[in-house]
Amino acid sequence: MNWVLALPEIVLSLVAMVILIFGVLRQDDSFFLSSMFALGGFLLAALLVLTTGSGIGYHGQFVADAFSSLVKILILAGAGLSLILSLDYNRHNHIARFEFPVLMLLSVTGMMVMASASNLMTLYLGLELQSLGLYVLAAFARDDLRSSEAGLKYFVLSALASGLLLYGVSLVYGFSGTMDFAALARTLTIPQSASPGLIVGIVFVLVGLAFKISAVPFHMWTPDVYEGAPTPVTAFFSTAPKVAAFALLLRTMATPFGHQLIAWQTLIIIVSVASMILGALAAIGQSNIKRLMAYSSIGHMGYALIGLAVGTPEGVRGVLIYLIVYVFMSAGTFACIIAMQRRGRPLELITDLNGLSATDPALALAMAIFMFSMAGVPPLAGFFGKLYVFLAAVQGGLWTLAVIGVLTSVVGSYYYLRIVKLMYFDAPEEPFDPRPTALSFVAGATGLFTAFFFVFPAPFVGAAQAAAKVLFG
Amino acid sequence: MIANIAFYVCSIILLASAALVVSSRNPVHSVLFLILSFFNAAVLFLIAGAEFLALILVIVYVGAVAVLFLFVVMMLDIDFAELRSGFQRYLPVGATVGAVLFVELVFVLGGWEFAPQAPVLRFSPAPANVSNTAALGRLLYTDYIFLFQAAGILLLVAMIGAIVLTLRDRKTSRHQSIRAQTDRTVAETLELVTVTVGAGVKEIGILRPKPVDPEPVEEVHHGN
């Protein structure tokens, strides 16, 4: 048995357990050290992802290929950036406990399992491992009512979604007799062979996964959880789990159910359109920047879903590029949001950004870059993300979808640009507290990435291309 | 024949007690009916020849999970009237949703058709000449080792989560220090006095334990 395939996951969970023992035995403050260990674990896992070969292991339950490698690197990057963001925030807000990196590590392990799932059972276990960690992380500031509420809300709704997913899995298993992706793909080669029960099963699986990427109409939890959770956790929510869930959605829809495209394509189109419209319209009225980011993420998921709806390797390539761009953009934005502090108190209102360009030009510039990029202004990274997705849609003949996408991004750019306007043209207020170096680092690095993506898109596009090819191979 | 009779009797009791779980007025009775239905499910497993699963069901669900359920339900002060107040109001909605789901299920099951490859693709046909305990063990620890370990980590996360969210060190609670207790000597704790015959409290004075310096309450933090 080729157990080496899962080496990154094994290493991550071992690191988590070591930190756990270390943290329990060491009575005094161990948050910083644990976080550093965890970051080291992420790095090590990323190295292992790059070096371990590809193949199918564990009796077909686990697959490592170009797709899973790309997604895992992306997950690790998102998680690492969020963990760096949490270093100072957690200390200021009295939630600097060593369990934080441990939960993050184990949750990331779950996400990596999701990226490598090639069996419906692996899919479910990875998803649950990820979610359980996320519930606790959302409620991590347990003395804060909003945080506890966020955790509880996420838990209840997510449990419902998991139930639906499981129901779908059981239907699929019942009607096809297998849970293995490859075997499912073989069984379902002929689109006509699918019975209605199987289609219902696929729909339920789709619903469960759509909940995890917070696509409309399964998005209800997103704004509340984004707002209530501690901000670094929100940053984590908006990067790694999104990528993992999207990867799972891509693999599940493309590999086992790929031949059933006609059965689920319409559904994805509807979900995608609804997400784009809601993301664009509902964000306009928001005054809390974390809620705004929540609606923004719903919109972004809508754009990314276009690529899946096309159902071609080009579409999947577009989705992957979109996710790469989105992770860095989003992490950078949250770095800026965490920097919004006055006299040690975190701020969350959009109006708190008034006149930032006068008091902190560097932060304002970074924020402006992220906002322009999210709006899709060329030549920033966000533009390329959208470009590849729309391109695939046009090639795939889904003209309407591409047109709706362009229209909603025009509407959406209103609120992104409004933030830029507030920062540059409104009267300045009291300056923010000095930024910790970690925040500047994250904001700077992701800002550079976002701004200069157009210079070197080739390796990313190449990786995405290779990954997409595997899925349809 | 006896197996058939047992099957029907147990199934009927199982269904009836399952219905009573949701419909009985007293939550403690609900839990007890739940236990009864677990039991009958275990018997059904036995009839199917899966004795390991049957006993594990009893040990895990009846012996541990349901005890904790019962524990919690007995401790909770539930206002049954309030709990049921919404029943009438939501009944139509609930019934409609239920009916729709039921119709869908009938629709789906009506078109039940196994994929032609299904029997071949069946993961683990029951092995011959091996007791089902051994067969299960073999499957679980070889073919499904990855899932088994993943499930283990899942439970670990649940445990960490429960501890993170609920464990608080109360500053007022006093912990037992076994070391301090065993290190005590007679000289520290006992004072021997010679009491003359007939002397009362008035003469000797009331003896109290030696005043001990109150230990400084240490602030024990978990992690932070």
Place this chain on the structure above:
Amino acid sequence: MQSFFYDTYIGLLILTFAEALALLVPLLIGVAYLTYAERKVLAAIQLRKGPNVVGPFGLLQPFADALKMIMKETIIPAGANRLLFLMAPMLTFSLAMIAWAVIPVNAGWAIADINVGILYLFAISSLGVYGIIIAGWASNSKYAFLGALRSAAQMVSYEVSMGFVLVSVLLCVGSLNLTDIVLAQHRVWFCLPLFPMFIVFFVSALAETNRSPFDLPEGESEIVAGFFVEYSAMAFALFFLGEYANMILMSGMTTILFLGGWLGPFGILPQLGPLWFILKVCFCLFVFLWVRATFPRYRYDQLMRLGWKVFLPLSLLWLTLTAAALMVFGWLPNA
């Protein structure tokens, strides 16, 4: 004749019934005399005489007690849940009885020699908590309820380490069948190689049966008599009998798992199988009584600490060690 007993349903029914009677009647007499033995042993340890009035050496004392119990009135407290209140003692008593169905007293002398015997025993012993918790709740009394809660937490806690002990025994045997477990000890009884587990098991057995020093569910001094404070007459007697039957059951389990069941020491006198079994059970029972006379009651937090912070890690560690040793030295059964 043989075909009647073995091949027809009626015959099988009669046979099973007869077997059950042959086991249960001596068992019940054993329970009765265990109460007598307890009083005698405690008396001896405390330099008293113990019961010595009814019959020669007080030998008829248990029957006098039983008669007294039967004559008294069963009182059901106001506000109690009648059905559950009466069901609880019956449950406790019958659970203590049905567990004996799988205990092999000699090679092949078990009513049901099932494949998963040890799991069956574990399942039945984990059900014992229901009798107590239902009694505590149905009595509608604070003391009874407190006792029930204590015992539920206690029994569930000690079951965990008990489970690990069982697993390490199973590792050495390679079967869940009780007869196989005994036969696997023909060279050396498991109490020697698995000595720490033997101790953990026996102490957990004390806790499972709510015997001192873990008799907090009764705790006369704080909660009067715990979960059976409201019981009287036969209902009380059933609890009482159930507790002693459970003691015998746990001693039987210890005997089978660690003391070689019906096997004589060094294989001497194999024809005396049942006698060896009874002797070993009696020894375990004596230790039960000895412990009661010697140790003061644990405080509740100490009890929990012992279960979760001492026994659980210890049994887990020893389980790992056992597994490693079996693996390294190639002693795995059925390998």
